[in-house]
Amino acid sequence: MFDLKQIRKDFPILAREVNGKPLVYFDNAATSQTPKQVIDVIVDYYSNYNANIHRGVHTLSQEATDMYEQARQTIQKHFNIAKAQEVILTSGTTHGINLVANGYDAFLNDGDEILVSAMEHHSNIVPWQMLCERTGAKLKVIPMNEKGELLLGEYHDLLSEKTKLVFCNHVSNALGTINPIEKIIESAHKVGAAVLIDGAQAAPHIKADMQSLNVDFYTVSAHKICGPTGVGMLYGKEELLQKLPPYQGGGEMIAEVTFEKTTYADLPHKFEAGTPNICGGIAFGEALNYMNAIGFDAIAKYEHELLEYATEKLLEIEGLKIYGTAAHKTAVISFNIDGLHPYDIGSILDKLGIAVRTGHHCAQPIMDFFKIPGTVRASFSFYNTTEEVDILVAGVQRAKNMLQ
Amino acid sequence: MPIKDIQKEIVDEFSMFEDWMQRYEYMIDLGKALPLIDDQYKTDDNIIKGCQSKVWVHAELEDDKLVFTADSDAIITKGIIAILIRAFSNQKPQDIIDADTAFIDEIGLKEHLSPTRANGLVSMIKQLKLYAVAYQTQLK
Numbered sequence: 001m002f003d004l005k006q007i008r009k010d011f012p013i014l015a016r017e018v019n020g021k022p023l024v025y026f027d028n029a030a031t032s033q034t035p036k037q038v039i040d041v042i043v044d045y046y047s048n049y050n051a052n053i054h055r056g057v058h059t060l061s062q063e064a065t066d067m068y069e070q071a072r073q074t075i076q077k078h079f080n081i082a083k084a085q086e087v088i089l090t091s092g093t094t095h096g097i098n099l100v101a102n103g104y105d106a107f108l109n110d111g112d113e114i115l116v117s118a119m120e121h122h123s124n125i126v127p128w129q130m131l132c133e134r135t136g137a138k139l140k141v142i143p144m145n146e147k148g149e150l151l152l153g154e155y156h157d158l159l160s161e162k163t164k165l166v167f168c169n170h171v172s173n174a175l176g177t178i179n180p181i182e183k184i185i186e187s188a189h190k191v192g193a194a195v196l197i198d199g200a201q202a203a204p205h206i207k208a209d210m211q212s213l214n215v216d217f218y219t220v221s222a223h224k225i226c227g228p229t230g231v232g233m234l235y236g237k238e239e240l241l242q243k244l245p246p247y248q249g250g251g252e253m254i255a256e257v258t259f260e261k262t263t264y265a266d267l268p269h270k271f272e273a274g275t276p277n278i279c280g281g282i283a284f285g286e287a288l289n290y291m292n293a294i295g296f297d298a299i300a301k302y303e304h305e306l307l308e309y310a311t312e313k314l315l316e317i318e319g320l321k322i323y324g325t326a327a328h329k330t331a332v333i334s335f336n337i338d339g340l341h342p343y344d345i346g347s348i349l350d351k352l353g354i355a356v357r358t359g360h361h362c363a364q365p366i367m368d369f370f371k372i373p374g375t376v377r378a379s380f381s382f383y384n385t386t387e388e389v390d391i392l393v394a395g396v397q398r399a400k401n402m403l404q
Numbered sequence: 405m406p407i408k409d410i411q412k413e414i415v416d417e418f419s420m421f422e423d424w425m426q427r428y429e430y431m432i433d434l435g436k437a438l439p440l441i442d443d444q445y446k447t448d449d450n451i452i453k454g455c456q457s458k459v460w461v462h463a464e465l466e467d468d469k470l471v472f473t474a475d476s477d478a479i480i481t482k483g484i485i486a487i488l489i490r491a492f493s494n495q496k497p498q499d500i501i502d503a504d505t506a507f508i509d510e511i512g513l514k515e516h517l518s519p520t521r522a523n524g525l526v527s528m529i530k531q532l533k534l535y536a537v538a539y540q541t542q543l544k
Contacts, residue, residue, distance in 0.1 A: 019424070341481075343481065348480075351424050351428065358456065
């Protein structure tokens, strides 16, 4: 059952004040807050069984290893991944993207093409640009319309035998657009291209099913899904991960080492060099348990109500324009007010205890597309309330009165 | 007037305000009254790095004193740069180099002082002082 009162009690931070006002946290797309259940797991780890994993024969090490591998299974189950070895634990989405981008050096040739959507986060643009520089492959952009929806017709025109890779976010961080990744994946596969989906912004709202999506790579960060920072997941199809060379060398990822030659460990350890974020991984699993107990359908339904309510209320403010009006979007509202700088609005909202993001949201190409320096972005989570939305709307109105 | 005295004057003005809102409103007014930089100097070279909003600063030597003009696309930032210019413009470069900046703290803008703050108050002060160092060398 979706019990908002109880849910809010789970998040200790929601009780704090900022600048003498109750915190209104609307920067969930940057990072989500952490429920007590996850915090408890972190405290329990360091209080009771902190040890290095996979190597020790002693009890603590075995307990930590069991918990870490159990978390991997939780992640596997959550994303409906066929095999545990297809779950690579990373430091986050950016790590996952770089791991794949570096591995593809070996498979790309001069003249090959990589497609990336027009609404990518910098972390899903720069690694591919670097890959193109190293290999001579060409980066091409799937365009979008004024609503912030990808143009699938143009996408199909861009696809050809030269296309080796397609990258797209499941949900845009700056606009909230839910991209039709099922179609994008299917079409890419028809020309033999592999697809990596950046699921960072989708994971808090949508339970993605790796097997039914038939996606090649999918990557997320735990800290957007009520987990800690510094940990995430890269899913990859086993056959592709087998072919991909290791990204980093070190302990954990080897089978045998001599000074002449090293053989690599099996999946997933081949990509998990060094001591991982053990506690983070375990907490990531707990965060998924927490959200699944509430239920993603209930979360999506409630967040959609918040989105519709906030959209309607904000649009009552004269001169306010929302960027990203796709038919399918998550609870993210990027906006500007005629003649005002997003930074000014954000500064005044902060004084009122309201946390929003201002700026280009690490997606400068989107800002260039709309010819704006940035936006104010309010992003909602299932623990937010309509009362908080009212505080935001009043705050924006107040900022507008002060600044104009 | 020496920099120290101007700073005291600014601190006195801000001490009259009871809450952040009045302070911000005053800063916004100061921003609106800022003597604007000549358009020819609003170039990428004159943009101060490290600010979420764009800030342009131009410095010119008049006799032995350094005169600053500036602009920003964000109004609160404009207010902050206006305060800095009031404190440091029309002063001898050496005095600008030597000047203390603790008054920023006293007028309740401490939160803007952290080096990681997106508005880059620290970058602004650094840039004004860099101009002073450059012109001081030129004067010698």
